[in-house]
């Protein structure tokens with residue numbers, strides 16, 4: 001896993017901010033009574049500032065996976081200073097080591 005120190009010294013800044021945004025997406029989907037089995041587009045939580053990949057997960061899946069990891073990213077994307085803990089179709093799970 002390559003570690004790219006960022007200029008501001010916060011390697012998880014984008015992943016953390018994106019995780020917060022995804023939390024709001026999930027909250028909004030719940031408020032609008034989305035079918036919990038229907039896929040919702042979440043934002044990839046990798047460290048690449050220009051990444052605009054979407055990770056499609058149902059609310060049920062999102063809630064379950066969220067508990068199992070720190071970051072949810074598109075397959076093949078990387079989170080600096082974190083390790084892949086699980087590889088699934090359509091989403092990779094990372095944990096800060």
Ligand SMILES: [Zn+2]
Nearest residue numbers: 044046051077
């Ligand atoms: Zn990404």
